[in-house]
Amino acid sequence: MEVLIGLEIHxxxxxxxxxxxxxxxxxxxxxxxxxxCEICTGxxxxxxxxxxxxxxxxxxxxSLMLDCEVLTNRPVxxxxxxxxxxxxxxxxxxxxxxxxxxxKVNGTRIREVHMEEDPGQxxxxxxxxxxxxxGVPLVEITTEPDLRSPEEARLFLRALYRILDFSGKAREEPGTLRVDANISMAGGARVEIKNINSVKGVYRALKYEITRQKSLLTRGEAVRRETRAYLESQMITVPMRTKELEADYRYIPDPDIFPLVIDSNKVEAIKASLPEAPHMREKRLIQQYGIAPLHAKVLTSELALADLFEAVAKKIDPKIAALWLRDKLKNVLNYYGIRCAESLLIPEHMIELLKLVQSGSITPETGEKLLQRMVKEPVSPLKLVEELKLTKIVEEKLLEEAITKAIAQNPQAVKDYLSGKSEALNFLMGRVMKITQSRADSKVVIQLLKQKLKR
Amino acid sequence: MEQIKSRKLTAIENTEAALARIKNLNPKINAFIELNEKGALDTAKWIDEKIKQGKKVGKLAGLIVAVKSNINVTGLHITCASKTLEDYVGTFDAAVVQRIKSEDGIIIGMTNMDEFAAGSSGETSAWGPTDNPSALGHIPGGSSSGSAAAVAVGICDLAIGSDTGGSIRNPASHCGIVGLKPTYGLVPRHGLIDLAMSLDQIGPMARDVYGCALLLEVIAGYNPRECTTLKVDLKDFTKKVGADIKGLKIGIAPQYEEVTVDKKIYQKIERAIEILKDLGARVVQVNLPNLKRALPAYYLINYVEFFSATRRFDGRRYGKRIEDVCGEEVLRRILLGSYISQKEYRGKYYHKAIKTRSVIKHETLEAFKQADVLISPTVPKLPHKFGAKLTPFEMYGYDLFTVPTNLSGICAGVVPVGKIDGIPIGLQIQGKPLDELTIFKIMEAYEKSTRELS
Amino acid sequence: MKREEIEKRGEELIKEFSEAIADVKEEVETYYVSELVNVVRIDSEPVQKKDFKDKMLKIAPSVDEEGNIRVEIGKWVG
Incomplete structure (x- = not known):
C-alpha cells in the first residue's frame, strides 16, 4: 500500500x-x-x-541552505x-x-519556509x-508529501538537521525539535499527527500510524480525516478530539506589525556569507586533508565536530586528528550520550593532548582516559598529566617490576600462553597496563612479555 | 496649572478638591468606575515637594487626568467596562500613561466606557451607563463616555480617550468639550486594549483647546518599543496655537448636508463656518461620493479585527471567557467577525471592506489637495434619551462622519459650537495626516472668537 | 438576546453592509493606513522583567506552587 508522508518541522x-x-x-x-512580560504573555x-x-x-x-527561492521585493x-x-x-x-x-533536501521537496513565534509550554x-x-523565534519548514516510509522520514530529518546545525542559526540545545507529520494511504484520508519531539518519535509515530491505518483499511473500515497526538510514553497516537480539527485559522495580517519586504541585495549578501553546507564540507575535508571518506562523513555529522577537526588539523597531522576525533572522541561522546556541541572540549586542549601522545609523553590509552575528563571539564591535559603523574613509563626497571608482578599473579594465563594460546598474552598485557595505570607503552610490554615467557 | 506652579494652589489641594467633586457628582454621572485615591494623593504630595524644593516639574504638574478603562495603568482595574476583565489589574503602564506620569500628571481614576469601546452611546458598560452632564437624561455618546462626562462636569482637568471610529469625538460633541483623534501612529498604542488595531488611536479630551493641545504634546511621539508609531518631529502644539487662520482653505462636501439627519445640526455648523470665514478662512467645495460607504466598510473591518483581538479572553488567564459574560454588542461583533473572516466568506465581506477602505482613503486624501481641512458635523443626529431602544444599524448611524477619519488614518478635532435644545453640538475638523496643528489653530481661533462674543 | 438571534440578525446586517459596498471596483487592499514596511529591531541583550511574574500570577484564576498557570487537562490524555 502506498504511503504519502509530509512533514512540518519547527x-x-x-x-x-x-x-x-x-x-x-x-x-x-x-x-x-x-x-x-506583558507582550509574550499576551x-x-x-x-x-x-x-x-x-x-x-x-x-x-x-531557506537558502535548503535550496529555496527567497521571495523578495514583495510584502511578507x-x-x-x-x-x-x-x-x-x-x-x-x-x-x-x-x-x-x-x-530540496536529499531529493525531498521543501514546500515553504516561514518565520513563527513559539507558543508557551x-x-x-x-x-x-x-x-x-x-515568543522564541522559530523557523517552520514544510515538505511536500514526498516521503514514502518511516525510514525515509528518518533519513530526511537527519539530513535536514545536519543542515540546520551547519547553518549555525538554530538553537544548539537538543530537544528543540518539533514535528507534525501528515500521512495518508491509498483509500484513506489524510491524518495529521502532532506533538512529536524527536526523530525517533517521528519514526515510531509513523510506524504505529501505518499499522493502524492498514488494519482499518484491510478490515474495510474508513480512515477518517483527523488530528492525532503522539503519546511518547506509550508510543501510540490518539485522536485529539479538539475543535482545532476543523480549524479555519481565519488568517489576517497582524495590524500591529508592518509587512516585511526582503530586498534582493540583502539576500545576495546573506548568500555570500552563508556557512558551508555539510555535504560541501564533507567533500572539502577529503580533498583538503586527504582523510578517508568514511572519516569525513562522521566528522561532518555535526558542525561542532567538523569545526573542532579543522582547528586541530592546523597543528596535528590531519589523518591522526581525524582518527582520534572519529574513534576516540566519538566513543566518549556516545558514552555520555551527548553531542560534540555540548562537550566542554576546546581545540587547544585537543591539540595539546595529541601532541602529548605523538611525542610519546603519554600512551594512547592514557590519552583516551584524559579525553573522558576533558569532555566534561575544560582542563588542560598537560596540567592533568603533571598533576596525576601520567607520563609514559620509560624506565625499564619499572616495567620489569610490573611485568614480573603480572606474571606472578596470573599463573593460569602464563600456562595457557606457554601451551600455545596466544590470546593469553593480550590478557597479561592488560594486567600490566592495569598495574601501570595505562602508562606503559603496550607494544613494548608485549615484546617484554614475549621475551620473559620464552626463558 | 499656573496656579499650581505659582503655588497659589497646591497639587494636593487640587487632588483633594477633585476627589471631593468626584464623590459628590460621580454617583449621579457614573463617569468613573475605578478611583486611584491613594496613588493620586501620593503623586500630588511628591509634586508639591518638588515645587517646594524648587525642582523642575513636568508639563502636567498637578493636573488631574482621567484615563479611559481600556488603557493600562499598573495596579488599577483595567476592565474595558466588561465583566470579562473585572478581575484584571493592569500589569504595566501604557506608553501614554508613562508619559503622563513622567510629566507629573495625576492619574485620578479609570473612566466608564462602552464595553470594549464597542459602542457610540456609553450605555453598554457593565457598570451601567454614564449620564451626559451637559444634557442630563441624554446619552453622553461613546465610547469614551466617562472621560467626556468627567471633563464636562469638571471632576478632572484632562482626560484621555481612545478613538477607533469616533469614540473621542462623538462624546466630546454630545458633552460639549474639546477632543482630538490624532493621526494614526502619532500616539503610541502600547497598553491600549484593542478594538480594531488598524484604526485605534489614543487622544486627548479637555474643556478647552489649550488643554487638549497640552495633553497631546505629552502623549504624542515615536515609541521604539512598538511598530506603528511614526518617527516625526513633535510640534509644539501649545506654543503655536493662537496664530491666525487667514487664508486657510476649509473643505465642505455636498454630501455632508445630505446625510445629516437632524438638519438643525447642520445649521449650527453653517453658522460656525461663517464665523471661521469672518476670521479669514476660505471655503472650498470638495466631493466625497463614497462617504456613505465608509460606515459599512468600517464595521466589517472592525468586526474582524475585534474578533481577533478578543481571542485572548479565553478564561485561562483573566478568569472569564468573553463570550460567556459580555454584552450583546460585543458578542455581536465577535460572532460576526468570526463569521466574515471564514475562508468561505472572507472574499465577499472582509476583503471587500479592505478594498473599500482604499477607496475612502484615496478619496479623502484627494480632497486635501484642495482643502487644508474638512469641516462637518461630528454626529448626524442628536443624542437619544436613556431608555430609547435603537437597532444596531441606528446606533452605528452616529458614526457616519467620524469613521472616514480612522479609515484614512488622518486626524480630526471636535470643538463645541453651541447647543440645540440644551444639547451641545460639536464641529468636526478633519486635517491632513500629521497636521494636528492646523486643527488646533482653527479650534483655538473659533474658541477665542466665541469667548469674546459671550 | 440569545446568541442565535444575534447571529441571525447579524447576518442581515452583514448583508446590508456588503450590498452597500458591492459596486466598489477597487482591487487594492488597504490593511494598514500607513505604508511603512520593514519596521524591525536588531537583536539585543535581553531584559528579564523581575516583577512581572508576580503581577501576572496574581491575576490568573489558578496557579501552582512552581509558578505555572493551571488550566484544563488535555481531553486526549484524560
Whole structure:
C-alpha cells in the first residue's frame, strides 16, 4: 500500500531576545514564567515590539541552505493564525507568509519556509502552562508529501538537521525539535499527527500510524480525516478530539506589525556569507586533508565536530586528528550520550593532548582516559598529566617490576600462553597496563612479555 | 496649572478638591468606575515637594487626568467596562500613561466606557451607563463616555480617550468639550486594549483647546518599543496655537448636508463656518461620493479585527471567557467577525471592506489637495434619551462622519459650537495626516472668537 | 438576546453592509493606513522583567506552587 508522508518541522532560532519582545530566550534555564512580560504573555493592550531582524535573517539563511527561492521585493505579511489552545496566550500565533519556497533536501521537496513565534509550554497531563518559551523565534519548514516510509522520514530529518546545525542559526540545545507529520494511504484520508519531539518519535509515530491505518483499511473500515497526538510514553497516537480539527485559522495580517519586504541585495549578501553546507564540507575535508571518506562523513555529522577537526588539523597531522576525533572522541561522546556541541572540549586542549601522545609523553590509552575528563571539564591535559603523574613509563626497571608482578599473579594465563594460546598474552598485557595505570607503552610490554615467557 | 506652579494652589489641594467633586457628582454621572485615591494623593504630595524644593516639574504638574478603562495603568482595574476583565489589574503602564506620569500628571481614576469601546452611546458598560452632564437624561455618546462626562462636569482637568471610529469625538460633541483623534501612529498604542488595531488611536479630551493641545504634546511621539508609531518631529502644539487662520482653505462636501439627519445640526455648523470665514478662512467645495460607504466598510473591518483581538479572553488567564459574560454588542461583533473572516466568506465581506477602505482613503486624501481641512458635523443626529431602544444599524448611524477619519488614518478635532435644545453640538475638523496643528489653530481661533462674543 | 438571534440578525446586517459596498471596483487592499514596511529591531541583550511574574500570577484564576498557570487537562490524555 502506498504511503504519502509530509512533514512540518519547527526549530528554534538562536537569538538572544524573543521575536516580538526583549525577554531572554534561555527558557530552559529558569523557573516557570520568569522570562516573560506583558507582550509574550499576551496581556490585554500589549503591542508587539518590532520583529527581531536577526531572526528574519536567520530564516533567510536557512531557506537558502535548503535550496529555496527567497521571495523578495514583495510584502511578507506577519499573519495571525487563530486557534484556541492553552499554550497560546493571545489566541493566535504570529506566522509569516512564506519567506522561502521550492527547496530540496536529499531529493525531498521543501514546500515553504516561514518565520513563527513559539507558543508557551502546555502539559496536557497536569494541565499547567509556562510562558517562558512563548515568543522564541522559530523557523517552520514544510515538505511536500514526498516521503514514502518511516525510514525515509528518518533519513530526511537527519539530513535536514545536519543542515540546520551547519547553518549555525538554530538553537544548539537538543530537544528543540518539533514535528507534525501528515500521512495518508491509498483509500484513506489524510491524518495529521502532532506533538512529536524527536526523530525517533517521528519514526515510531509513523510506524504505529501505518499499522493502524492498514488494519482499518484491510478490515474495510474508513480512515477518517483527523488530528492525532503522539503519546511518547506509550508510543501510540490518539485522536485529539479538539475543535482545532476543523480549524479555519481565519488568517489576517497582524495590524500591529508592518509587512516585511526582503530586498534582493540583502539576500545576495546573506548568500555570500552563508556557512558551508555539510555535504560541501564533507567533500572539502577529503580533498583538503586527504582523510578517508568514511572519516569525513562522521566528522561532518555535526558542525561542532567538523569545526573542532579543522582547528586541530592546523597543528596535528590531519589523518591522526581525524582518527582520534572519529574513534576516540566519538566513543566518549556516545558514552555520555551527548553531542560534540555540548562537550566542554576546546581545540587547544585537543591539540595539546595529541601532541602529548605523538611525542610519546603519554600512551594512547592514557590519552583516551584524559579525553573522558576533558569532555566534561575544560582542563588542560598537560596540567592533568603533571598533576596525576601520567607520563609514559620509560624506565625499564619499572616495567620489569610490573611485568614480573603480572606474571606472578596470573599463573593460569602464563600456562595457557606457554601451551600455545596466544590470546593469553593480550590478557597479561592488560594486567600490566592495569598495574601501570595505562602508562606503559603496550607494544613494548608485549615484546617484554614475549621475551620473559620464552626463558 | 499656573496656579499650581505659582503655588497659589497646591497639587494636593487640587487632588483633594477633585476627589471631593468626584464623590459628590460621580454617583449621579457614573463617569468613573475605578478611583486611584491613594496613588493620586501620593503623586500630588511628591509634586508639591518638588515645587517646594524648587525642582523642575513636568508639563502636567498637578493636573488631574482621567484615563479611559481600556488603557493600562499598573495596579488599577483595567476592565474595558466588561465583566470579562473585572478581575484584571493592569500589569504595566501604557506608553501614554508613562508619559503622563513622567510629566507629573495625576492619574485620578479609570473612566466608564462602552464595553470594549464597542459602542457610540456609553450605555453598554457593565457598570451601567454614564449620564451626559451637559444634557442630563441624554446619552453622553461613546465610547469614551466617562472621560467626556468627567471633563464636562469638571471632576478632572484632562482626560484621555481612545478613538477607533469616533469614540473621542462623538462624546466630546454630545458633552460639549474639546477632543482630538490624532493621526494614526502619532500616539503610541502600547497598553491600549484593542478594538480594531488598524484604526485605534489614543487622544486627548479637555474643556478647552489649550488643554487638549497640552495633553497631546505629552502623549504624542515615536515609541521604539512598538511598530506603528511614526518617527516625526513633535510640534509644539501649545506654543503655536493662537496664530491666525487667514487664508486657510476649509473643505465642505455636498454630501455632508445630505446625510445629516437632524438638519438643525447642520445649521449650527453653517453658522460656525461663517464665523471661521469672518476670521479669514476660505471655503472650498470638495466631493466625497463614497462617504456613505465608509460606515459599512468600517464595521466589517472592525468586526474582524475585534474578533481577533478578543481571542485572548479565553478564561485561562483573566478568569472569564468573553463570550460567556459580555454584552450583546460585543458578542455581536465577535460572532460576526468570526463569521466574515471564514475562508468561505472572507472574499465577499472582509476583503471587500479592505478594498473599500482604499477607496475612502484615496478619496479623502484627494480632497486635501484642495482643502487644508474638512469641516462637518461630528454626529448626524442628536443624542437619544436613556431608555430609547435603537437597532444596531441606528446606533452605528452616529458614526457616519467620524469613521472616514480612522479609515484614512488622518486626524480630526471636535470643538463645541453651541447647543440645540440644551444639547451641545460639536464641529468636526478633519486635517491632513500629521497636521494636528492646523486643527488646533482653527479650534483655538473659533474658541477665542466665541469667548469674546459671550 | 440569545446568541442565535444575534447571529441571525447579524447576518442581515452583514448583508446590508456588503450590498452597500458591492459596486466598489477597487482591487487594492488597504490593511494598514500607513505604508511603512520593514519596521524591525536588531537583536539585543535581553531584559528579564523581575516583577512581572508576580503581577501576572496574581491575576490568573489558578496557579501552582512552581509558578505555572493551571488550566484544563488535555481531553486526549484524560
Amino acid at each position: 526549530e528554534q532560532i538562536n537569538t538572544k531576545s524573543k521575536l516580538y519582545c526583549d525577554c531572554p530566550t534561555n527558557y530552559r534555564d529558569v523557573s516557570p514564567n520568569t522570562n516573560v 496581556c490585554p493592550g500589549a503591542k508587539p515590539m518590532p520583529p527581531n531582524q536577526d531572526a528574519l535573517d536567520a530564516v533567510i539563511a536557512i 505579511y506577519i499573519q495571525r493564525k487563530h486557534y484556541d489552545y492553552p499554550d497560546l496566550p493571545s489566541g493566535y500565533q504570529r506566522t509569516s507568509l512564506p519567506i522561502g519556497i521550492n527547496g 502546555y502539559d496536557p497531563v497536569s494541565g499547567i502552562v509556562d510562558y517562558n518559551r512563548s
